Amino acid sequence: MIERYAAFTDSPAGGNPAGVVLDASELTDPRMLEIAAELGYSETAFVTERDGDRYRVRYFSPLAEVPFCGHATVATAVALGPGDHLFVTNAGEVPVTVDTSGTATLTSVPPAVAELPEADLAALLGALRWDAGELDPELPPRVAYAGAYHPVLAVTSRERLAGLDYDVPALKALMTGRGWTTVQLVFRDGPDTFDVRNPFPVGGVYEDPATGAAAAAFGGYLRGLGLVADDAVLHLRQGDDMGRPSRITVRLVAGSPGVRVSGRAVPMG
Incomplete structure (x- = not known):
């Protein structure tokens, strides 16, 4: 069934x-x-x-x-x-x-963070139709992993995130060649609050309304780069621009390598 x-x-x-x-x-x-x-x-x-x-x-x-x-x-x-x-x-x-209450909390496999090569960054920006000057210098581009690979790109403008309009064939080809599952696009709205979007053309879907695997990878990215405390609770908003609001809680625990990702789920009928 x-x-x-x-x-x-x-x-x-x-x-x-x-x-x-x-x-x-x-x-x-x-x-x-x-x-x-x-x-x-x-x-x-x-x-x-x-x-x-x-x-x-x-x-x-x-x-x-x-x-x-x-x-x-x-x-x-x-x-x-x-x-x-x-x-x-x-x-x-x-x-x-x-x-x-119907809230599930998963603990990811140990995360990892790697450099995003300049050539891949340029290709990624080209496929997204973004400019390097729009990137947030406080959240540098990287490739993050917590069970699947996701490049992380952060911008300084919520409007830029809202205006997602990427080249589907180009991004799909790049992601397929690099083994990336989704692309984690980020705007930091506060110390522990982020708006995120996740293109997923390699899965046959333009965009994910909520991406728990990328949320876990992003938590590992933030901790790995020392951008948040070893003990931190992060709040991710996703899906708003698609009309399917999603709320993801990410928790980092000192001494625990895995990233905890929590959220509710409800039957769709």
């Missing part, structure tokens, strides 16, 4: 829709990809094995399998119900806790 949830929201009209298949043990890879394409959501999660509270979970976009997906993890965990769950993903083990 295919279930449909909206993640990182209290309303079915907000957040990022995800398909959830809690028993995919008999589905082939082509069939899982076909289901994901039929749904048309940025990702659908498939539970292919279960051993107690340990679950083998795979994620498919309409075009390809992805190693990890945060919003579909939140949706799947909420569908499973309150308690502690361990998801075994292509990126590694991801613990997820669900409380009685």
Whole structure:
């Protein structure tokens, strides 16, 4: 049975829709990809094995399998119900806790941050139709990882973020060549508050309304560059420009390498 949830929201009209298949043990890879394409959501999660509270979970976009997906993890965990769950993903083990209010908190695999080569930055800016002078010098371009790879670009203007209009073939080709899952585009609205957008052409989707994997990677980026405290709670707003508001909470805990990402999920009917 295919279930449909909206993640990182209290309303079915907000957040990022995800398909959830809690028993995919008999589905082939082509069939899982076909289901994901039929749904048309940025990702659908498939539970292919279960051993107690340990679950083998795979994620498919309409075009390809992805190693990890945060919003579909939140949706799947909420569908499973309150308690502690361990998801075994292509990126590694991801613990997820669900409380009685329907809020799920995942802990990412250890994050990493790498330089974004100048040639890749130039190509990325070209595909986005952005100018280097619009970038925020306080949040330097990097490639961040917490289960999937996401280049991080921050701008000084909320209006520039709102006016997203990228070259789809060019960005898709660049992301495919570099193994990037989404692009984390950022505007810092305060010390712990950020507006973000995530193009996802490699998945067959123009943009994600909420991207938990990128949120985890961004938390690792901020901590790795010393831009926030080792103990920090961050608030990410996403999806507003798409008419699907999403709210993502990122928590960094000193001494814990994984990044905690929290949000609610609700059935879409």
